[in-house]
Amino acid sequence: MSPLKSRHWDTVAATLDALREYDLAPVPELFHVWFVFFADDNPDIVRSIELARQQGTAIDEKQLLDLYYRYILHRHTTDFLRQGMESFADVIENSEQSIASVSSELGIYHKVLEEADAVLRRDGKPSDLLTAVSRHTRKVQKTVSTLAEQLDSYHQQIAHLQSELQKAQEQSLTDGLTRVSNRLHFEQILTDLCHAVDEGEDSEPFCLMMIDLDQFKQVNDRYGHRVGDEILVLIAGILKTNIKGRDTVSRYGGDEFAVLLPQTTLDEALFLAEDLGNRVRAREIRAKSSGTSFGSMTISIGIAEYQRYETSSSIVDRADSALYRAKQGGRDQYSIALPYEGEPETVAP
Structure with a gap:
């Protein structure tokens, strides 16, 4: 087992031991707080629990839920949504660039086919195969153009959702009456x-x-x-x-x-x-x-x-x-x- 996996399982074991020690149900929220504590992943959670332990104060479900909602839930959810949308936006942007490149190459290819077809017809040697390939190339161009429009629409929707998330986050952090921070x-x-x-x-x-x-x-x-x-x-x-x-x-x-x-x-x-x-x-x-x-x-x-x-x-x-x-x-x-x-x-x- 790698050192990283070993530390992970040590943290899980310590978390389960703490839940048993304080007679707490292994529900996700309580497990998450203890896991963060033993992973030393949030200084305020670490300090709050260490202080309670030093003072011999009972660490109950209410205290742990307060730590969970105060330091984990809101930030975790918002960060998850933002990162997800940013990743999706990056995928769409990269796809748009690739499609733009393909569309450009198809345009060049189609132009070459048309010129070749024109030369053959002028010389009295029309090619059914060339005509068919040219026709299918035009269809592919239309498909690519439609896909590009759809991706552009998705990109605009993602930008709108990101803007709405930003507004929602600001509203969630602002007092509704006084308009200062909550x-x-x-x-x-x-x-x-x-x-x-x-x-x-x-x-x-x-x-x-x-x-x-x-x-x-x-x-x-x-x-x-x-x-x-x-x-x-x-x-x-x-x-x-x-x-x-x-x-x-x-x-x-x-x-x-x-x-x-x-x-x-x-x-x-x-x-x-x-x-x-x-x-x-x-x-x-x-x-x-x-x-x-x-x-x-x-x-x-x-x-x-x-x-x-x-x-x-x-x-x-x-x-x-x-x-x-x-x-x-x-x-x-x-x-x-x-x-x-x-x-x-x-x-x-």
């Missing part, structure tokens, strides 16, 4: 950032902000969800307008937003947090339909700088804890999550 897209980008830092692909620091609208429930209760939705759209717009380059604003859930800040130091993140707080506070909120003023909103922000080799869930938890501290401290302020177990430091803007 939580799935946030988690994908965060995973990639963590991996780049851990693997030394990007030595620049990055920070995460978790942002919550203060007293938003009271606004919904008092003015209704339609006004609440308008406020969410407005706040999302302010956040998106005042970030730069590779920064990403995502709607994390409800009235909570997440802002990923690649190549950003903690000091730079603090400056941005203060600026965003000021801009939101200064913006008067009016209903689109009636123009009624609802005053202004404030936001609370938790900020964490990524520490190499911590998990993506860890930095989210640290930023969320800092956000909670900011709200407990009186809202309309930001709170810094200190590295690891350090207590957040609350700073009023």
